[in-house]
Amino acid sequence: MKNKLTGLPKPVKILLWVLLALFAYAVPLLEPPIISTPGVDFGGVLFTVSIYCLVALGLNIVVGYAGLLDLGYVGFYAIGAYTVAILTSFHASWPLLLAIPVGVVAAMVSGVLLGAPTLRVRGDYLAIVTLGFGEIIRLVAVNTEWLGDTRGIKNIAKPPGVGGEEGWFQIPHLFWGDGTVLLDTEDKTKFLFFGVLDQIPYYWMGLTAVILVLIADILIKNSRVGRAWEATREDEDAAELMGVPTFKFKLLAFATGAFVGGLAGGLYASRQGFINPQSFLLLFSILYLAAVVVGGQGNRWGVLVGAALVAYLPQRFREFDDFRVLVFGLALVVLATVRPQGLLPPRRTVRAKKLEHELEELEEGTGEEENAHA
Amino acid sequence: MNFEFLFNNLPELTITGLAFGAIYALVALGYTMVYGVLQLINFAHSEVFMYGTFAMLWTVMALNGAEADGVKLIAILIAALFAAMLMSAAIALILERVAYRPLIKRDAPRLIALISAIGASFVLAELMGLRDKVAEWLGLDDNLDDYVSGARINNSMAGVLEKPRFDVAGVSVSSIDLIVIVAAVGMMVLLDQFVRRSRLGKGIRATAQDPETASLMGVNPTRTIQVTFLIGGIMAGIAAFLYMLKIETTRFDVGFLLGVKAFTAAVLGGIGNLRGALLGGLILGVAENWGSALFGTEWRDVIAFVLLVLILLVRPTGLLGESLGKARA
Amino acid sequence: MPEAILEVQNVTLKFGGLTALDDVSFTINEGEILGLIGPNGAGKTTCFNAVTGVYRPTSGGISFQGRSIVGLKKHKITQQGIARTFQNIRLFPTMTALENVLVGADAQHSTGMLSALFRLPKHRREEREGHDRAMEVLRFMGIHRKADELAANLSYGDQRRLEIARAMATNPKLICLDEPAAGFNPAEKVELMNLIRRVRDQGFTVLLIEHDMKLVMGVTDRIVVLEFGRKIAEGSPADIRDNPAVIAAYLGVDEEDAS
Structure with a gap:
């Protein structure tokens, strides 16, 4: 029954992961046919995918792990984006690398401020309160001149590059002709220059953030914190009576989710260079939720797949863009009815396998006692 | 903050606020009853309302309400009222059948049911928003207009009704506001009596208290749930009718904000509590009107959300307490 | 006395x-x-x-x-x-038996976010201790073979035993x-x-x-x-x-x- 992959020795596994990550970095250079998006800049699409992945990972902590339904997640995203916009362009001219941490902290603080009073109310009330929060954030932005009201904020700082306008070095893309694959020397990406035309460096930035958050996610989930979240989700009263300070952990989940949401918002603002309240509609909260639920809440890989689908499909099939919300709505209903655990439900077995060996040892030692008992 | 404006216009602001509040209250009933019986937030109830507004609009348009007056206009409005009730009730029942029953049967977690409802809400709203394209698909594009005389594209029935105002003790009152308030409160009283006295109403209350025991006592739970959605739908239809009388314009996304406000009203009064819904709706309507006079109309929608958060913090069970089952009071 | x-x-x-x-x-x-x-x-x-x-x-x-x-x-x-069990079984159904017990063992631990994130010595020590403790208790209750089963999939009797194990794990x-x-x-x-x-x-x-x-x-x-x-x-x-x-x-x- 042993899975081939999980049976591999650790260094091999790490090597495989590194290769996978390298491949993910190289995708926009390879421009593989079918996947590549005709008519839209592929690098830009991939950046969007990476941001959705980031957001979905963050929301998964709140919804999937801790079981708190957050319908206003876009609010944290907006706080991150607006903080960066204000600090780098509208009211100050900080460098981006300083503004993003501040934006992340601002999102986290707002998460705590929203969570501290509301996390005590029943779960489905929380959904409505967070929905209200997301809308309040947007309406405040619309109505406040200091935040650029409906006109939004322009000239948001770009990330600092290395090696100036031409970059350190330039990487050619692949060109897929009729049955041949060529290096396209006309089409190069500069490493590492964040310009306007070539979106690929932004994708690399987004992907790096996704990988970092993913690693953190794995480390946290496999610890007391992750178990406390799950126990709270499963049965809050029982968890409390087993010594889990549930409120504290719910707040922690909320703040962690807000952290990731703020980070995604900051990166988005920097790539876009321009934000206005239209970028933070309630619709996005629902799309993020769709990403998490479609993929399989609680399973980070499922969530990544869900996010990639939600971000990528509308770009690939632009002619159906009008039907995007309709299709996601349908997907939610159908999934809830047919497969409530999502496309890729959490796989418990992997962790279980790790213990198999240990169990065998234990069993040897207790065989006698077992017999005596029976 | 414009206190002067608020105080100078307090009676007028209060009456229009009550009219809005009455509409919120009628929609809130749908949330409150479903919550009372199923402990689920029927997120898609806002779309039940939205379809009602369109049914009303289409009926008036199709019957040429713009050119009618006197008895004929009243007949058209009555037809529109029934159309709205029918449409909303039908949507509510479809919703129950498609988005809820499969989940209730499986005893799915509440989170999943809420997600299903959110999905259904988006589908319903988008179908209305994309109705041109949907009509195109179905090949109805060309000849549909012949039947509905432009109703499909129209979002507004402005100018159909005259709205005479009259003075009561120096306060100018719109007749529509008065109709809205009286009709809504009347319906709520009727419903309250129905739930308290009729056999069906007792079934609803019994199921709300203890579904298992109720079903052992011969109450059919599926049927009770259907009736609950049906009543909620009819009330939303009436609300849609009154809303259109007052506002005259609708859109495919009109449901969302109104839905959130109606839900706020339900929570404010104590969710699951019918009289609470009325009280909560009226308070919210007035608070919103006063608030927008005070802070400016652009903050109108923020007020409802802030109020919602505050209530949940201070008194999560609402002003009159929860529970449909114990809805004696 | x-x-x-x-x-x-x-x-x-x-x-x-x-x-x-x-x-x-x-x-x-x-x-x-x-x-x-x-x-x-x-x-x-x-x-x-x-x-x-x-x-x-x-x-x-x-x-x-x-x-x-x-x-x-x-x-x-x-x-x-003070630890307890419940008259109506209240386990964490989608967690494994071992994880259920680990939640109990965590009651005496204090590993937080940062400690887990950076795998500080405290995290390592508490994970190891908790794990040993959990396996010991499961063994005591005679359900250690089912450590990897989801709690929801255990038989009624084993669920009751697991509840006791979880309570004992809180030390x-x-x-x-x-x-x-x-x-x-x-x-x-x-x-x-x-x-x-x-x-x-x-x-x-x-x-x-x-x-x-x-x-x-x-x-x-x-x-x-x-x-x-x-x-x-x-x-x-x-x-x-x-x-x-x-x-x-x-x-x-x-x-x-x-x-």
């Missing part, structure tokens, strides 16, 4: 007009098995809930190891050393078992009572709610009898068997109905 570990002093608990507990006092001594019995609705589980912090007594005091625990948060009480001084043998057949009950004795032999003090009189008599050191929220008797199993008040209370209710 044995040392009292838990003292319940004149506890009264009212829900609106209903008095669920009326001036109840008893003590549990270190290392004993105290039975809490009484007809249905006598307030046994309510008494449990008052001790574990679910309800706050309307009046009266509860002190554990000499310190008052009235008004403490539930998880604090658990961390101080309590006092362990409160709320009808642990409910739904067991007679043979299983006997086995469970042996187990409870062994739990005590490991150094835990046990508070046991049980309906089956025969079992309670067999396993407990002392018994407290509740009826209608009042304590009507207290004493050794032998005393209780002959106590006219207890007999009257139990004659009023058919014993089979009671369980």
Whole structure:
């Protein structure tokens, strides 16, 4: 029954992961046919995918792990984006690398401020309160001149590059002709220059953030914190009576989710260079939720797949863009009815396998006692 | 903050606020009853309302309400009222059948049911928003207009009704506001009596208290749930009718904000509590009107959300307490 | 004089007009098995809930190891050393048996976000300790082979055992078992009572709610009898068997109905 992959020795596994990550970095250079998006800049699409992945990972902590339904997640995203916009362009001219941490902290603080009073109310009330929060954030932005009201904020700082306008070095893309694959020397990406035309460096930035958050996610989930979240989700009263300070952990989940949401918002603002309240509609909260639920809440890989689908499909099939919300709505209903655990439900077995060996040892030692008992 | 404006216009602001509040209250009933019986937030109830507004609009348009007056206009409005009730009730029942029953049967977690409802809400709203394209698909594009005389594209029935105002003790009152308030409160009283006295109403209350025991006592739970959605739908239809009388314009996304406000009203009064819904709706309507006079109309929608958060913090069970089952009071 | 570990002093608990507990006092001594019995609705589980912090007594005091625990948060009480099981099984169904027990073991841990994120020594040490502890308890309960099963997939009996294991993993001084043998057949009950004795032999003090009189008599050191929220008797199993008040209370209710 042993899975081939999980049976591999650790260094091999790490090597495989590194290769996978390298491949993910190289995708926009390879421009593989079918996947590549005709008519839209592929690098830009991939950046969007990476941001959705980031957001979905963050929301998964709140919804999937801790079981708190957050319908206003876009609010944290907006706080991150607006903080960066204000600090780098509208009211100050900080460098981006300083503004993003501040934006992340601002999102986290707002998460705590929203969570501290509301996390005590029943779960489905929380959904409505967070929905209200997301809308309040947007309406405040619309109505406040200091935040650029409906006109939004322009000239948001770009990330600092290395090696100036031409970059350190330039990487050619692949060109897929009729049955041949060529290096396209006309089409190069500069490493590492964040310009306007070539979106690929932004994708690399987004992907790096996704990988970092993913690693953190794995480390946290496999610890007391992750178990406390799950126990709270499963049965809050029982968890409390087993010594889990549930409120504290719910707040922690909320703040962690807000952290990731703020980070995604900051990166988005920097790539876009321009934000206005239209970028933070309630619709996005629902799309993020769709990403998490479609993929399989609680399973980070499922969530990544869900996010990639939600971000990528509308770009690939632009002619159906009008039907995007309709299709996601349908997907939610159908999934809830047919497969409530999502496309890729959490796989418990992997962790279980790790213990198999240990169990065998234990069993040897207790065989006698077992017999005596029976 | 414009206190002067608020105080100078307090009676007028209060009456229009009550009219809005009455509409919120009628929609809130749908949330409150479903919550009372199923402990689920029927997120898609806002779309039940939205379809009602369109049914009303289409009926008036199709019957040429713009050119009618006197008895004929009243007949058209009555037809529109029934159309709205029918449409909303039908949507509510479809919703129950498609988005809820499969989940209730499986005893799915509440989170999943809420997600299903959110999905259904988006589908319903988008179908209305994309109705041109949907009509195109179905090949109805060309000849549909012949039947509905432009109703499909129209979002507004402005100018159909005259709205005479009259003075009561120096306060100018719109007749529509008065109709809205009286009709809504009347319906709520009727419903309250129905739930308290009729056999069906007792079934609803019994199921709300203890579904298992109720079903052992011969109450059919599926049927009770259907009736609950049906009543909620009819009330939303009436609300849609009154809303259109007052506002005259609708859109495919009109449901969302109104839905959130109606839900706020339900929570404010104590969710699951019918009289609470009325009280909560009226308070919210007035608070919103006063608030927008005070802070400016652009903050109108923020007020409802802030109020919602505050209530949940201070008194999560609402002003009159929860529970449909114990809805004696 | 044995040392009292838990003292319940004149506890009264009212829900609106209903008095669920009326001036109840008893003590549990270190290392004993105290039975809490009484007809249905006598307030046994309510008494449990008052001790574990679910309800706050309307009046009266509860002190554990000499310190008052009235008004403490539930998880604090658990961390101080009172663990419990539930009359209706309340495991974390989508977590494995081992993880369920680990949640219990975590009650005595303090690893936080940063410690977990950077795999600090504290995290490593507590993970290792918790893991050893969890496996030890699972083994003690005889369900270590099922450590990787989801709790929801365990058999009824194993779920009950897992609940006890989870409670033991919190490293309590006092362990409160709320009808642990409910739904067991007679043979299983006997086995469970042996187990409870062994739990005590490991150094835990046990508070046991049980309906089956025969079992309670067999396993407990002392018994407290509740009826209608009042304590009507207290004493050794032998005393209780002959106590006219207890007999009257139990004659009023058919014993089979009671369980």
